[in-house]
Amino acid sequence: MPKMDRMLSLAIVLGAIALVAPLVAPNDYVVGVLARICLYATLALGLNVVVGFAGLLDIGYVAFFGIGSYLYAFLASPHFGLHLPFLLALPIVVAGTALFGVLIGAPTLRLGGDYLAIVTLGFGEITYLLLLNLDRPVNITNGPSGIIEIDPPGLLGHVVSGNTQYYYLFLTVLAAALIASRRLQHSRIGWAWQAIREDELAARVMGVNTTVAKLQAFAIGASFAGFAGALLASWQRSVFPENFLFTESINVLAMVIIGGMGSLLGVVLGAIVIVALPELFRDLAAYRLLVFGFALMVLMIFRPQGILAPSRRR
Amino acid sequence: MLDALGILPQQLVFGLALGCVYGLIALGYTMVYGILLMINFAHGELFTIGAYVGWGVLVWLINAQLGGLHPLWVVPVLLLMAMTVSGVLGVTLERFAYRPLYTRGATRLGPLISAVGASIFLQNAIMLTQGARMKVYMTNLLFPRNWYVHIAGVRISALVMVMISVALSLMWLLNLLVQRTTLGRCMRAVAEDREVAAVMGVNVRQVISLTFLLGSALGGAAGVLVGLYYTQIDFFMGYSAGLKAFTAAVLGGIGNLRGAMLGGLVLGLIESLAVTFLNPAYRDVVAFVVLILVLVFRPTGLLGESVPQSNKV
């Protein structure tokens, strides 16, 4: 299968570059960008499970990212006075976010395409509004001021500091996410998702428990986001509601689409494009969104299947 | 609690006025969805553009010092200009950003993403050309503060009456067009079964363009009304107004014109009630909660029609 070999060699090349990148990067800021790419690629892989594998159009995905970030902030900052160690907080955050995944996914089970998108959008908005406003009557999220002074990750006694260390941490997480995605894709669940994506009715007739499969997609997708959220919180050492606006959902969705839905490598490529390009055009910052919007339109017209179209026939 | 009850009638009037505006915007969504099964995400921006056009024309009129600025002729001029610009823009959007997609049989994702892209593009275009700060409608130059009536202890200003009557008139006209004219029949036919409509000799592409024209124009009109009433407009207003109007459309039954009008009114009233009795900061949350409740428990909406099942791309 020549295509597989091409993909594999591309992956190996990228992997090699990734390993040495910080060493050849011109400055720390660039390393920071690379770290950000890895973080968002992980996030996008989570959305890829929901949209790319299972075909569930979730455009409010940023909600899980925000929930994960804030959960970590609750567990590891002065806000509630909790300072759980990184390795203990992580599983709690992931589990908690996955739970939200199920809660948000449950009402959408009977909905098709566009309606599903709108409901998830609604949930995304509600999440943002709650994050913004839940400082009265009981202060849960600290409102617009966000939560600051979050603990950095502590791994076996070593406190992570400096962009380079964060980069390698995120890179490791990304690699794990890629492996997990691949395993999921070719597992029983993965086939179930593909069946649902192609034709839900037929899948059900064939005996696939679509309810469970969809909820699993939401839960797993959410857990990726939760993980990424915890990483973000511990890296930025702060979280604000503004980090989790609808535009972020669209950014992540764009990453999944640009690369070609379902293609893992494509998702990574998409993350690189979406995160790195604005950096290259810093001067034109004001025009960034303008170009982005225009690019989305153009992309849909000329290459709707994404840059790296998935190998399966549509 | 008694406090709340006291201001309730006033709030209900506001809710009604707001609901009329939601209804106008919702019509745009529902018309496009009915005919293309597509959510025109950029519709909110057409509303914003209408508001800005109205603002621009009003400023020009004020500066031109034409003397008697009476709302009786100024408001129609504002509406006309805004509706024209929004309408044309909507048609252009359909022609260049959407049409290439659905004629090619792309998945539903394609038009949605393109619409999102268009929305982001337009929003930022407005911001870059008009500035990020809000603009102000000098409504008080048109509607002196002492123009109001008292009905059952509620103060209803002339402005609110104009808002409601304009909105209702436009809705009534649209209804007339759709129900009683040949053109309206063509629109309904295309919405119900595009293939068969084509076989009847209907130029489907033209009908789609026209639908966008009308829907967008209504959105533009809503923009002017909102500008006049709330006096402050900014480039971001289309986003939340758009989502809420979409909620209204879904609430009434997406694809159903009367549903959009009804849904708008109901949502406006629900929002007023929520603001009266709950924390006003959660005003927007109310709309989304309504949206989710409707979609989960009664996706066909109040005037529930099942979504057309005919052969569509």
Added chain:
Amino acid sequence: MLRLVDVVAGYGPIGVLHQISLEVKASEIVCLLGGNAAGKSTTLKAILGLVRPATGSIEFDGQRIDRLPTEEIVRRGIALVPESRRIFARMTVWENLAMGGYTRRANPMQEVTADLERVYTLFPRLRDRAHQHGGTLSGGEQQMLAIGRALMAKPRLLLLDEPSMGLAPVLVEQVFEIIQTINGQGTTVLVVEQNAAVALSIAHRAYVLQGGRMAMQGSAADLLKEDHVRRAYLGED
């Protein structure tokens, strides 16, 4: 009047019609037979421009129509009674008929009104239900409406896609009698059918499609005698 020459057509990568050629002469009733998925409906769609032939040509009155948009093709005098009726359920009977006459909206009112009268005379039940929504009609009534709607266009060529589908035998007979009447009044007819017996009973000539290819053709009388046809499509042994 209508001529298809070596038409190849399909949906994307799926080829359905493989070099179909058929002809319908003026004032004839021609029927196109075949089992499920033989390509019968696709043939009609190709004629109407709903599916574009990859190669081959379609001529109407000597002029190529295979590259024209559907609304243009229909304007030349071809009307369709779609498979499963596909009437506008949310519109009234009258509105359905009005839509049927859309291509003639430039003609004087009296003409169109006269046509409406003709349709009501042919289908009295439609007159009774003129202001009811199409969705409330029974299957048989919807079939009448679908035919009436097509007639409103005053077509020179009437295409019918499996008019017997889902109808009780008595209604099927009625429908085909009406088709004969319409033909008697001067309209050329091309009927696509699975129910070979009833179709052949009114047709002048017939074609048989199998797997997207023309398997047989000839006069209706000859085909009725063909053993193969009798066995495959008429259920006789």
